[in-house]
Amino acid sequence: xxxxxxxxxxxxxxTNGAIYALLxxxxxxxFAVTRVILIPQGEFVTYGALSYAMxxxxxxxxxxxxxxxxxxxxxALDLFFARKALHARLVMRSAALNIVFPAALLGLIYALxxxxxxxxxxxxxxxxIVAAIGLFLYRIAFxxxxxxxxxxxxxxxxxxxxxxxxxxxxxxxxxxxxxPALSNTAVTAGPLRFTxxxxxxxxxxVGFIVALWLFFGYTKTxxxxxxxxxxxxxxRLVGIRTTLSGQIAxxxxxVIGAISGILIVPITTLYYDTGFLxxxxxxxxxxxxxxxxxxxxxxxAIVVGIVEAFSSFYASNFKEVIVFTLILPVLVLRxxxxxxxxxxxx
Amino acid sequence: xxQRLPLIIFALVMAVIPLVPGIPPFWIVLLDNxxxxxxxxxxxxxxTGVGGLTSFGQAAFCGFGAYTTAVLTTAYGVSPWLTLxxxxxxxxxxxxxxxxxxxxxxxxxxxxxxxxxxxxxxYLFSKLEFLGRNDGISGIPxxxxxxxxxxxxxxxxxxxxxxxxxxxxxxxxxxDSRTGRAIRALRxxxxxxxxxxxxxxxxxxxxxxxxxxxxGLSGWLYAHFxxxxxxxxxxxQAGIEYLFIAxxxxxxxxxxxxxxxxxxxxxxxxxQSYLPYIFGGQSQLETIVFGIMLVLLLQLAPQGVWxxxxxxxxxxxxxxxxxxxxxxxxQKRAPGSSPxxxxxxxxxxxxxxxxxxxDVSFDVNAREIVALIGPNGAGKSTTFNLITGVLGAxxxxxxxxxxxxxxxxxxxxxxxxxxxxxxxxxxxxxxxVLENVAIGAHLxxxxxxxxxxxxxxxxxxxxxxxxxxxxxxxxxxxxQIDQLAGSLSLGQQRIVEIARALxxxxxxxxxxxxxxxxxHMEKQRLAALLRQLRDGGMSVLxxxxxxxxxxDLADRIVVLDFGTKIAEGTPAAIKRNPDxxxxxxxxxx
Numbered sequence: 001x002x003x004x005x006x007x008x009x010x011x012x013x014x015t016n017g018a019i020y021a022l023l024x025x026x027x028x029x030x031f032a033v034t035r036v037i038l039i040p041q042g043e044f045v046t047y048g049a050l051s052y053a054m055x056x057x058x059x060x061x062x063x064x065x066x067x068x069x070x071x072x073x074x075x076a077l078d079l080f081f082a083r084k085a086l087h088a089r090l091v092m093r094s095a096a097l098n099i100v101f102p103a104a105l106l107g108l109i110y111a112l113x114x115x116x117x118x119x120x121x122x123x124x125x126x127x128x129i130v131a132a133i134g135l136f137l138y139r140i141a142f143x144x145x146x147x148x149x150x151x152x153x154x155x156x157x158x159x160x161x162x163x164x165x166x167x168x169x170x171x172x173x174x175x176x177x178x179x180p181a182l183s184n185t186a187v188t189a190g191p192l193r194f195t196x197x198x199x200x201x202x203x204x205x206v207g208f209i210v211a212l213w214l215f216f217g218y219t220k221t222x223x224x225x226x227x228x229x230x231x232x233x234x235x236r237l238v239g240i241r242t243t244l245s246g247q248i249a250x251x252x253x254x255v256i257g258a259i260s261g262i263l264i265v266p267i268t269t270l271y272y273d274t275g276f277l278x279x280x281x282x283x284x285x286x287x288x289x290x291x292x293x294x295x296x297x298x299x300x301a302i303v304v305g306i307v308e309a310f311s312s313f314y315a316s317n318f319k320e321v322i323v324f325t326l327i328l329p330v331l332v333l334r335x336x337x338x339x340x341x342x343x344x345x346x
Numbered sequence: 347x348x349q350r351l352p353l354i355i356f357a358l359v360m361a362v363i364p365l366v367p368g369i370p371p372f373w374i375v376l377l378d379n380x381x382x383x384x385x386x387x388x389x390x391x392x393x394t395g396v397g398g399l400t401s402f403g404q405a406a407f408c409g410f411g412a413y414t415t416a417v418l419t420t421a422y423g424v425s426p427w428l429t430l431x432x433x434x435x436x437x438x439x440x441x442x443x444x445x446x447x448x449x450x451x452x453x454x455x456x457x458x459x460x461x462x463x464x465x466x467x468x469y470l471f472s473k474l475e476f477l478g479r480n481d482g483i484s485g486i487p488x489x490x491x492x493x494x495x496x497x498x499x500x501x502x503x504x505x506x507x508x509x510x511x512x513x514x515x516x517x518x519x520x521x522d523s524r525t526g527r528a529i530r531a532l533r534x535x536x537x538x539x540x541x542x543x544x545x546x547x548x549x550x551x552x553x554x555x556x557x558x559x560x561x562g563l564s565g566w567l568y569a570h571f572x573x574x575x576x577x578x579x580x581x582x583q584a585g586i587e588y589l590f591i592a593x594x595x596x597x598x599x600x601x602x603x604x605x606x607x608x609x610x611x612x613x614x615x616x617x618q619s620y621l622p623y624i625f626g627g628q629s630q631l632e633t634i635v636f637g638i639m640l641v642l643l644l645q646l647a648p649q650g651v652w653x654x655x656x657x658x659x660x661x662x663x664x665x666x667x668x669x670x671x672x673x674x675x676x677q678k679r680a681p682g683s684s685p686x687x688x689x690x691x692x693x694x695x696x697x698x699x700x701x702x703x704x705d706v707s708f709d710v711n712a713r714e715i716v717a718l719i720g721p722n723g724a725g726k727s728t729t730f731n732l733i734t735g736v737l738g739a740x741x742x743x744x745x746x747x748x749x750x751x752x753x754x755x756x757x758x759x760x761x762x763x764x765x766x767x768x769x770x771x772x773x774x775x776x777x778x779v780l781e782n783v784a785i786g787a788h789l790x791x792x793x794x795x796x797x798x799x800x801x802x803x804x805x806x807x808x809x810x811x812x813x814x815x816x817x818x819x820x821x822x823x824x825x826q827i828d829q830l831a832g833s834l835s836l837g838q839q840r841i842v843e844i845a846r847a848l849x850x851x852x853x854x855x856x857x858x859x860x861x862x863x864x865x866h867m868e869k870q871r872l873a874a875l876l877r878q879l880r881d882g883g884m885s886v887l888x889x890x891x892x893x894x895x896x897x898d899l900a901d902r903i904v905v906l907d908f909g910t911k912i913a914e915g916t917p918a919a920i921k922r923n924p925d926x927x928x929x930x931x932x933x934x935x
Binding site: 037283287 | 400402447450451455457458459461462463465466469470473586589590593631632633634635636637638639640641644645648
């Protein structure tokens with residue numbers, strides 16, 4: 001192997017790794033706040049990417065309608081759970097968030113959509129759609145069972161993944177889509193060529209890592225979110241609104257997922273079910289980071305990306321086998337390192 | 347025989363179904379599929395619902411079973427019946443290898459690990475040349491008996507359902523045994539089970555292998571039913587679906603697996619055939635409905651359909667009361683060389699910067715009740731954990747009957763005749779009082795998993811249950827013997843823990859706050875019981891906050907404060923000790 005190939009593989013690995021890092025961060029974020037292991041993270045990626053790609057061709061993506069439908073369900077749930085203490089302010093607030101916001105978004109899309117809409121507008125619309133879906137997903141699927149065990153949440157998470165992936169096929173079809181590039185600039189350094197796209201990937205990843213790290217480490221809201229994860233009841237007793245924490249976490253995760261999707265859809269063709277595999281690789285990174293550490297997750301994601309790049313060069317058939325086997329020794333080490341405390345289950 | 351009656355009726359009904367004239371062949375295919383899924387789900391019931399080990403990767407074990415027979419029959423021309431043991435063996439060996447890694451995983455790392463190797467194995471199946479890559483292997487010969495070839499769905503039907511019924515029977519036998527109780531205790535954490543000698547890693551590995559072998563059996567049948575094997579039915583999606591089946595049916599119940607398989611397979615079929623009519627030919631709609639239903643189910647009925655059905659039955663299955671006339675022999679222990687039963691020499695435990703137990707030394711003699719008291723956080727429970735091997739001491743020595751316990755694990759300590767109760771009750775709430783107490787006698791039985799499945803363990807089992815019933819009677823809970831442990835009051839649960847500890851036939855009983863939550867009369871009865879045990883030759887070391895109870899009962903008292911022993915003596919001396927008064931009431935008092 002010569003150095004050029006090696007450099008190419010490294011570059012490829014780091015670019016993919018940066019995407020995995022973004023997803024890994026979102027997974028850590030959601031787990032740290034809600035204890036949900038967010039399998040549907042991959043769907044946020046595809047929804048963001050493919051909504052963006054469809055908007056770019058001048059079509060209204062089905063995800064926008066899904067957001068409206070989920071908003072209606074969320075509103076109904078809000079009313080049902082508050083039925084003993086309904087008051088106007090609560091109804092208004094819920095209606096504004098769950099009905100007006102997605103409906104306005106859908107209206108906006110119909111008004112703006114067209115083949116000549118600027119890229120930035122399309123990105124913003126795609127992000128808003130996925131943000132709404134992420135928010136409502138928490139409200140509908142997870143908020144009612146937020147107090148249950150990690151395991152129940154995990155199974156529910158798998159259910160959400162199945163439903164969202166199936167819907168993805170309905171919205172986007174079985175054919176893959178590709179989106180227009182965000183920018184056409186490129187920088188050449190030695191034998192390597194850095195596109196504006198990959199530079200954006202690096203920049204955003206580093207930005208998010210630093211931002212999340214600061215947010216959770218040094219702000220009051222961030223600490224409140226972490227407190228929710230450790231002990232919901234305790235957090236509520238000291239005045240933290242735990243449902244709000246969960247919603248913020250899902251909102252952030254869905255936006256991060258959608259951004260990753262939009263970043264990669266100009267580079268590779270995405271299918272309705274591609275997100276799952278991409279998400280799982282972010283997952284491996286998140287697990288290596290112990291589902292708690294942001295910097296460690298980012299480093300692990302880069303390692304996953306590089307291992308993947310090299311194994312696709314040397315043993316392309318067994319690329320996925322190698323990447324997924326990578327997780328086992330890590331899990332064992334994690335388990336051994338974890339203190340032997342008794343888990344109170346059920 | 348009455349307990350077997352529903353099973354026999356079910357078997358007869360299943361046997362008659364294909365013979366009913368005019369039954370659509372398509373229904374038989376569905377029933378075949380239900381049987382195949384039920385086998386895997388049954389394994390998951392044992393693994394996830396009972397043992398608490400969630401696996402998303404069971405489909406991969408079906409793959410091992412299916413591909414083993416596919417390769418052996420097509421490439422080497424081996425007879426399908428000969429490949430059955432091979433298929434089961436390969437799935438079993440795969441389970442041992444994966445299990446050694448997997449069962450060590452704690453908490454949510456475990457399901458994640460199973461997702462990871464589930465996907466990894468799927469890609470391995472679809473890339474390996476000798477497994478036919480993505481196309482798989484076709485032309486697998488059908489099962490045959492003599493010249494009778496099981497080519498059609500209604501002939502292999504019998505092979506599948508005989509397998510299902512046999513597996514259900516074996517699984518239920520296994521659960522209702524010494525090994526079964528150990529497995530059922532796993533879900534509630536390992537500390538309590540290990541304190542009574544259960545080798546928890548081994549028990550976990552056992553259920554893991556058992557579930558994998560059932561999945562392998564399903565895969566073997568599948569290969570001969572479809573006469574082909576390709577990677578798709580052994581992927582992550584299928585693994586998720588099997589877990590779904592178990593959860594729908596009721597993950598804690600053997601028949602929940604079968605019921606869940608029926609519900610899911612039929613539902614899937616209905617959805618696949620009718621949804622396109624409603625929504626105009628879109629594919630994969632059933633996965634959407636599936637996903638949504640899974641989420642709904644978890645919100646509405648997290649226990650599954652089977653327990654919901656059972657609770658609506660007009661009659662309750664009767665439980666057999668154990669025959670207490672069967673004797674269980676006392677534990678044989680080497681006679682002690684010294685009258686000192688327990689000797690603690692400068693035991694020390696440090697957690698990071700916190701010194702929980704600071705060079706504590708004291709003895710417990712034979713036939714003596716010693717109380718360990720001290721304010722909250724004095725290190726009493728930590729001392730208990732050091733004695734019973736739950737925690738390893740940082741330094742110091744602990745001797746039981748003159749023999750040093752060099753940081754032995756709890757399973758070894760209990761063999762020396764030291765048994766205990768816990769400050770936070772550690773019973774299995776969905777097991778009866780009798781079953782919980784019988785865990786205490788775990789080391790006094792010797793039948794393993796295989797003999798339990800084949801019901802060769804009945805005399806051993808009868809002795810263990812008789813002993814458990816005797817100890818329950820001894821602590822005065824005979825009326826509650828068949829109630830679920832979780833339904834008792836906290837005070838009664840503590841007493842159940844004492845009965846369980848007595849089942850060890852101990853020389854030394856360690857009780858961690860036994861009187862907490864008891865009413866006055868109950869406390870007096872407990873005190874009388876403990877005195878009676880002492881007079882019978884047992885020693886008791888107890889942690890207790892109720893000073894009236896302690897002062898009345900104890901022969902000697904050891905006082906700890908901030909991890910350090912500050913006093914030791916008779917109750918009368920301790921009451922007057924200025925250091926003790928200072929520790930409890932502060933300097934000014």
